[in-house]
Amino acid sequence: MKLLVIKIETSHEVEDALDFYSQEHLNALGVEARKRSDFEQAGWLHDSTVVELDDIKDLPEDMQFLAYFDEEADKDDLIAKYKDKLAELAGYGLAIGQAEISADYVADQDWNTAWQKYYHVINFSRHLAIVPEWEDYQPAFKDQAIIKLDPGLAFGTGNHQTTQLAMLGLENAMTFPAKVADVGTGSGILAIAASKLGASEVLATDISDESMTAAKENAGLNGLDNIRTQKTSLLSDVDEKFDIIVANILAEILLDLIPQLDSHLKENGKIIFSGIDYLQLPKIEQALAENNFEINLTMRENRWIGLVISRKQA
Ligand SMILES: C[S@@+](CC[C@H](N)C(=O)[O-])C[C@H]1O[C@@H](n2cnc3c(N)ncnc32)[C@H](O)[C@@H]1O
Numbered sequence: 001m002k003l004l005v006i007k008i009e010t011s012h013e014v015e016d017a018l019d020f021y022s023q024e025h026l027n028a029l030g031v032e033a034r035k036r037s038d039f040e041q042a043g044w045l046h047d048s049t050v051v052e053l054d055d056i057k058d059l060p061e062d063m064q065f066l067a068y069f070d071e072e073a074d075k076d077d078l079i080a081k082y083k084d085k086l087a088e089l090a091g092y093g094l095a096i097g098q099a100e101i102s103a104d105y106v107a108d109q110d111w112n113t114a115w116q117k118y119y120h121v122i123n124f125s126r127h128l129a130i131v132p133e134w135e136d137y138q139p140a141f142k143d144q145a146i147i148k149l150d151p152g153l154a155f156g157t158g159n160h161q162t163t164q165l166a167m168l169g170l171e172n173a174m175t176f177p178a179k180v181a182d183v184g185t186g187s188g189i190l191a192i193a194a195s196k197l198g199a200s201e202v203l204a205t206d207i208s209d210e211s212m213t214a215a216k217e218n219a220g221l222n223g224l225d226n227i228r229t230q231k232t233s234l235l236s237d238v239d240e241k242f243d244i245i246v247a248n249i250l251a252e253i254l255l256d257l258i259p260q261l262d263s264h265l266k267e268n269g270k271i272i273f274s275g276i277d278y279l280q281l282p283k284i285e286q287a288l289a290e291n292n293f294e295i296n297l298t299m300r301e302n303r304w305i306g307l308v309i310s311r312k313q314a
Pocket of ligand 1: 158233250
């Protein structure tokens with residue numbers, strides 16, 4: 001089956017109005033807004049990857065609004081209605097941009113599954129493999145643990161080098177069944193890795209609702225009942241101590257976490273940091289030293305640095 005998609009090159013100022021009009025008045029099956037600003041900020045918001053705008057296919061001038069309809073819907077009638085709507089919105093003084101409207105047909109079966117082609121099994125290490133929910137995998141070692149994952153909307157598919165450095169840090173630091181905090185859990189991947197590596201219990205925190213949902217679902221997918229989730233910023237409102245604290249977040253945010261570490265870390269505890277661009281390392285090193293911590297192990301993959309940290313030894 002196919003879907004009719006109406007594409008409108010317009011301005012972000014009319015996003016809410018077009019969204020409402022499409023769903024409430026035209027019974028669209030779904031809508032999508034591709035905003036230039038989202039692409040420009042995407043790398044920074046999620047993992048500080050530098051986004052090459054030239055590489056993005058069909059990059060909108062400001063906003064491309066897409067509304068999906070049944071294949072049988074009257075394309076010319078819909079185009080005329082959107083034209084009128086844009087004229088009405090312009091009359092209210094809203095920017096409507098280029099106001100170019102076109103129609104196309106897309107295969108319906110691609111809608112939900114298109115993104116799945118980007119995710120495959122990662123045979124990560126002697127101890128861990130990451131397996132998307134829809135794939136089968138035979139462990140390379142009989143005791144290699146499998147992390148089943150549905151990446152959903154949250155960050156943390158296992159593909160990113162920062163996640164992988166944090167997992168290596170966990171493998172290094174997990175020398176007994178430790179109590180672990182995973183700060184900025186995203187999909188829950190590091191919390192699950194910690195549990196599979198033998199953690200006694202794990203607390204996973206994040207500020208985003210999507211992450212809380214994804215982390216709970218993924219913990220369930222792996223049949224793990226020793227992972228708790230808590231929506232909070234960093235370790236605020238957490239009144240517990242941990243043997244291992246792992247955080248894969250931007251350096252700017254790690255700087256805010258550093259002063260919270262001492263009161264949440266048990267004696268002889270370890271901290272794992274990832275998500276640090278090598279240019280930001282000196283700032284992190286300085287803040288760690290000022291808070292009485294020292295770096296035990298430095299790992300690097302391309303621009304990214306991962307650290308295993310402990311309190312300064314007397
Ligand atoms: C780079 S992702 C890491 C996800 C996953 N832990 C991994 O390693 O793949 C960073 C996560 O930190 C979360 N985050 C950002 N600021 C935060 C804060 N102040 N407190 C808690 N979580 C935060 C984001 O919502 C995001 O899920």
